[in-house]
Amino acid sequence: MLKYALKRIIKALITIFFILTLVFFFTRMSGDPTNWILPDDATEEQRIEMRHSLGLDRPLHEQYFEVMTSLFTGNAGRSYNYLRPVSELYAERMGATIRLGLISFSLAALVGVSLGTIAAVKRNSFFDRFTIMISIAGSTLPNFVLGILLVFLFCFVLRLLPSGGASSASSYIMPVIAMAVGPMANIARLTRTSLLDVLRQDYLDSARAKGVSEHVVLIKHALRNALIPVITVIGLQVGTLVGGSVVVETVFSWPGIGSLLINGAKMRDYPIVIYGVMLISVAVTVMNTLVDLSYSFLDPRIRDNA
Amino acid sequence: MSRDVLIQVNHLKKYFNVSRGILGHHIEGTVKAVDDVSLSIYRGETIGLIGESGCGKSTLSRVLLGLISPTDGEVIFEGKKMNRKALKEFRTRVQMVFQDPYSSIDPRMCMRRIIEEPLRIHTSLSRSERMDLVLPLIKQLGFDEEDLKKYPHEFSGGQRQRIGIARAFILEPSFIICDEPVSALDVSIQAQILNLFRQLQREKGVTYLFISHDMAVIKHISDRIAVMYLGRIVELASKDELFSDTLHPYTKALIESIPVPDPRIHTSMKPLEGELPSPINPPSGCPFRLRCRHAMDICASSIPELREIKEGHFAACHLFDGRS
């Protein structure tokens, strides 16, 4: 088990370094950044000065080494536009994104699993059909569209909520909904299918035959087995959430790392882009690895085949 | 039966390394799937190859087909040593009928395309020329011209197996390997398919290597029988000889395992004890000794050679060390 865990972690690290290497070399392919940071009439001295202050005059391998170790040192150069260390910029905005992400993630998991369970137990009922409809719609709607529709409804028609920012508790409502609906729909759909699969198994009948009450059968026997695949899907939603946060933060002017990354990408502020990609790939890879490990912990067959 | 040798197998070996690790660098052991097998197959005969699953009979058939290359040893087919160069020619002369009639034919091809696939691979005949070859063959196998348009899921298991047989015969090969061709079928269909094999052999003069784990099937179809255990041939004789004077204890156990339909006959049936040992770490000496009633000290120390005990009757067992 320990050996398996170690192997997964090493693989995760290699993956992150591979992605960072690719992104690093991609961004160096677009030429000299002073061309778009400085005005066109800047003198050669100003350019040299700029390159020096950004550390761009150092040998490529040194810059590459700095990026690669930034995962551990936190030092990944300075933003072209803000002229401040990117790690500082991200640290300032990290909290807002993590709060939004955690709330959305918990909501998606809780509501998703509950909806899926009720739908499976009351199979073919009105509620079941309703859940299927909602989950198809929810898992396909782009979240910026959802965000725009929410803003239109709650700010402009009903005038209940602020359209952006993170100033009060009520400003969390719309971003959380916009982010959580997609993952929630996926989780609900999978919980339902997985539970229906399990409910068909014979061992539930044998539990019922022993006189175990229906609630205990459902919770102790069925749900526990059905949740194994659900955990994977819940874990995979982290990627969806991270991708979504970039869009949702832009829609709601949320002061998080998603909007920082987007602005960095638009202004070709590559230190910001690289650091953002590193944070995101670390978050996603760590989550995937945890899911893999917990999955193998729950299901011994996988561990032995690994 | 003429004694014209069609295939000569000399000291054939196929070992697989069992490895672990990302790059497969930890070699944990070697499976001797086929270990020093020598065998002559005569033109026009049916040689039955029997053994439990995992004994290496499928590996042997795939080496004979050239699907996997042997670790050591040689196969001589119609006087020519089989190698890469001879393979193309060899493919037209040797065909195989597979065990599972469900997975051995492509579900997305209609029957006509399945049967004429060998023709499309090896000849440049036109469509109508191919049909001239396919039609008489499928009529012989009990199909109509209409059936050619159908897809595999429209056929029963027995019919699918007959399609597989038609595909094997379309090039008029001299040698056909039948890898458990009836074991996936209902018992009622098995006899029908076995009789079809015999009828086709009479008409086309083809040679069969017939592989099965079922002694009753092997007894029904074979002229000679080879018994395989953990990669080695332990006994080889004509069918009548094998059943009238069984030498190897393993063969005896296999013969006793044939069910007798008459309940009044009491057989001295003693089923084989224990499991087939792991092929990664086979027992020292004779591979069968752990399950053998007659195991002696010598069995643990030396592997018995396959020797001719009587004329045309070979066995690999230390019980017969004195005889020959």
Place this chain on the structure above:
Amino acid sequence: MKKQHAIPPMIIFLLVTFAFIFIYSLLAPVLYPIDLGATDIINRLKPPAFADNGSSEYLLGTDSLGRDFFIRLVYGTRNSLVISLSAMAIAVVIGTLLGVVSGLYEGWVDYIISFLIDARLSIPFLILAIVLASVFGSDKVTMILIMGFTGWATFARLIRGQILQLKKQNFIEASRSMGASSIRILFEHILVNISSILIVEATLRLSSFIILESSLSFLGLGIQPPDTSLGVLVSAGRDYMLTNWWLAIIPSIVIVIIVLDVSLIGDWLRDKLDPKLQTNR
């Protein structure tokens, strides 16, 4: 035992809707031969025909630069669909190629391709596309290439799994034993057998390509004005939501309709081809 070939009326409706939207938007340059960049400031932010003071001259009114919004919507839909479909075609080709190679050849080739698939999937589709768009720019062709070269991984993984399953089927071995070359086996057996699952996956994934395109354009990293796409329209309409709400809401609804339409068709196709639901195999 005969399979049901009847298509449910709901699916026919969805197919017809999609075909109508697709063909109508493709014909945009023929139906409305205008210069997308031409502006008419005097007639800016005119209300649509359905509003109280609207006129029939502009069906959906005009945008902030006085351009006919309905025409821009048709052009935007056209760009979104053409870009998504082309990108998906590229992703399918790359994914199938890598998946087939990886599934067929075990050992280090498979190992490398599997690693690439995992690496690609460990960073969200949108984020990677954002990075690439920031480096390589975002004219239409670049966008198609970026989306195609980031979207292949799920196809590769699916095809690899299919090939591994197919390899266990004896008919591939049977074909090899008959002397068929690898190319023949690939074209006659493997590609034919994975084609239906590939079509289902492509339909199901089409919506995510449409979403990616509109998200990128919405964020300002995709199609650049004066050219337009559904995402660009939503993004531009946001600023006028208080007074001219339809500028943002109508393109949003068009996105919803297209995406739901495609997903429901994909869902139906998957159910139809799901091996679990097939009795006769």
